[in-house]
Amino acid sequence: MPVGLPFYLALSAVLFVIGGLGVLLRRDPLVMVMAIELMWNAANLAFVAAARHYGDMGGQVFVFVVITVAAADVAIGLALTVLLGRTRGTLDADRLKWLRG
């Protein structure tokens, strides 16, 4: 059986959901950033699979954009994590709730 587009999309969906659950369920900001990264890459996988399937380079071009943005995202996320650890002395997202209304 040839490995077609539906398989890639299914894998992409599984990865996306795992990443989303990671963001929602984990309380460590570092892990949450990693989970977000997983979601980015799930989307990337869907993009390249579709690009390959339809023979359109647009999807691959978009992946480069996403990778760039994801890099910036990681940089900010890690910087925030480090700063939080230093200034608040904790890395539990549920305890960082002083923006409560």
Next chain:
Amino acid sequence: MTLLLPLAGALILSLLRLPRRVQGLVGAGSILLAFLSGLLMVSSGGGPGPYPFAAHGALSQPGVEVQLGTWLAAGTLRIPLGLWVDGLTAVFVLVITGVGFLIHVYSLGYMAGESDADYGRYFASMNLFVAAMLLLVLADSFPLLLVGWAGVGFTSYLLIGFWYTRPAAVVAARKAFILNTVGDVGLILAIALMAARLGTVDFTGVLGPAGAAALAAHPAVATWIGLLLFVAAAAKSAQLPLQAWLSDAMEGPTPVSALIHAATMVTAGVYLIARTQAVYAASPAAAAWAGDLGALTAFAAATVGVFSYDIKRLLAYSTMSQVGYMISGVAFGAVAAGVSHVVTHAFFKALLFMAVGLVMHAVSDERDMRRMGGLARRLPLARWGFLAGALALAGIPPFAGFWSKDAVMGGLLHGGDLFAYALLALAALLTPFYIFRAYYLTFGGKYRGEGEVHPHASRSLQWPTVVLAVLAVVGGIFAVLLQSGWGTALDPGSMAISTVLALIGWGAAWSIYRGGDIRADAWTAGALGAAVRSEYGWEGLWQGALVRPAHGVAAWLLGAWEGRAWPAAQSATAAGAAALGHGLSLWQSGLVRRYALSMFCGAALLLLWALVR
């Protein structure tokens, strides 16, 4: 031109800050120029020959219309914007600007005590009044007439309340304005009825042959229009049942009383009824209502005048009474007589007010005759002026009032309405009595007041009084000319009756009051006098029927609505907003993961929506 000059004067005076002398110059000068251009208009344009005073029958000539364009066009209804000049208009224009000019000159001296700003405000209001009054008589359609009509009501409000720091003046101004508004509504309804039933609202359409035919075909419409027009006229001219404002309007400066509440504005009702003769000709019922109520006013106001102590109020009642004559005359078709009475009345009543103004100036604004007396020697000009005005008002021949008042009564005698004639004859008996009572009590006997009498009359106070005194003596000539111009003859029989009535009234006043002794007046002090002075309890009726219920509603609104319901609604709104805010603040948990969950749910919903759609 006649119309624009006073308007320009009003604009200049109200917009620019001018020195006092210039203010006076602009105020009086614009009226003088308007008078001159009015004379020019009457003698040159207007109609055949030099009219109104020359050619026989010229006054009944059809008018000249000067179309300036269309004001409004809606469907088939077209409201023109134009001026209308005929004999009736010419008479009113000359009276308004002529007597108006004299009163403006008088005001120069009378208002000299006011501050510069008030002085300018006074003349601006007066000029605006003259402009509105001229618009009223020059308009060529009822809506345009309404503009002037409301304009004189408004400027009258401004001028009655001129001394706006006096509560009485403010209340009087408001009362005058409200009652005048009742009349405005009457006029608007009449216009609406014309538009609906006749399809036209200009003079040519309503009053011309076509309109007359339509009115004759629908007598009910003519009656309603006539009654509504009479409501308007009654409010403006202080006739029963809307008369209550005029006596209070005496709170205004005396020249204002002379110009607005004696010579011009109160005669606007006479103009309206004289103008709409076609309507009253088509509806004898409306004419009878208007004429009988006018006659009733003439009589009732004269009785109140007999009991008055306040000399300005006395003159106000006298004005109501005389305007009652005019209304009754024009309503019963004696147009020339009624209009000539407007002219002579403008002369002698303005003169009487000017004389009273001189008296008030001398006795520090005292208005109660019981604290006057003995002023004949100290104020000769006021005395002789008042005497000339009184003789003219009383209808003693050959003074001005005789010729016109008698013409009204003669007209009624021929018109066949004996009820109205009887009332007017009684009023003619009372008129000389009350005015000579005032004369003897004010100028005869000894001075009864406490304050010093210090006569001071500048030249601008003196010469208008002299001119009007001369006119009050010989002005009857205008009345006679007007009537012959309209083609009505004098009636010797009626003249004899009127003369006898006037002499009896004068004789009665002379026999009681000739000494100028206040004790002779004791009989007016009782309960009867008080009842009559309150206009037969009319004031109380208004108070009970309208004012007090209105106050009750206002108090209820203040207490129940403004005091309780409205604050409750306000605090309920505030509490609701606070509760909503508190509820929404629970959402702001500060938990990053909950925010993320919200985002996911939102995204999922959007996705679902996109799929389902």
